[in-house]
Ligand SMILES: Nc1ncnc2c1ncn2[C@@H]1O[C@H](COP(=O)(O)OP(=O)(O)OP(=O)(O)O)[C@@H](O)[C@H]1O
């Protein structure tokens with residue numbers, strides 16, 4: 107199996123060389139655990155270390171915020187955006203009423219003024235990495251289970267057909283190594299969970315791979331840190347609370 111390196115210290119060791127090329131992987135975790143940082147770092151390293159273009163689809167944050175968070179870690183998104191190696195696509199959630207209004211506006215636009223679709227961005231930049239932050243988007247866009255599942259499947263099939271290795275960020279309401287499984291966990295090829303474990307009076311960030319189609323899975327829970335330079339996972343260390 108061909109691998110796509112994350113370049114995130116410790117992660118590729120745990121993943122036997124990286125994510126399986128062409129897989130769609132869910133990064134699930136509780137608030138503030140580091141899901142978005144992980145996703146940004148995956149894309150940034152793709153561009154900066156491996157020369158692979160990437161697209162970040164952001165639902166909750168505006169692109170400027172993403173650039174700002176990245177800058178804090180020393181990752182110059184703008185430089186790579188100018189080179190066409192990184193793209194940030196804002197996909198806000200609209201109410202049905204707003205959606206209609208926007209559709210009308212879009213229809214009135216012509217040629218270059220039209221908003222590029224994600225497929226077009228992927229094609230134009232020859233992107234190999236995609237991040238969807240977050241997959242909760244589908245919950246708000248589609249009211250019933252069936253249309254949500256169909257549309258999520260369409261999205262998954264689309265990024266796969268385009269040859270991208272995709273991370274979908276998912277929110278987890280409890281912070282435990284064992285999560286409540288939902289539809290998207292079954293549809294995705296891979297599932298990585300980020301969570302807190304308590305050790306005495308402090309909480310420790312942890313990393314765990316639950317599934318990875320096309321690969322053996324390292325079942326160990328490993329400690330994780332967010333340093334000034336970004337996320338680091340310690341591939342051979344045992345979390346303090348589990349020693
Ligand atoms: N420059 C930095 N240096 C060290 N830690 C940082 C830095 N910037 C952010 N953090 C840490 O990262 C955490 C947020 O990470 P991130 O935004 O990736 O979380 P998330 O899982 O996406 O959260 P949410 O579910 O709220 O979107 C902050 O709570 C903070 O502890």
Ligand SMILES: [Mg+2]
Nearest residue numbers: 141142143239
């Ligand atoms: Mg986030």
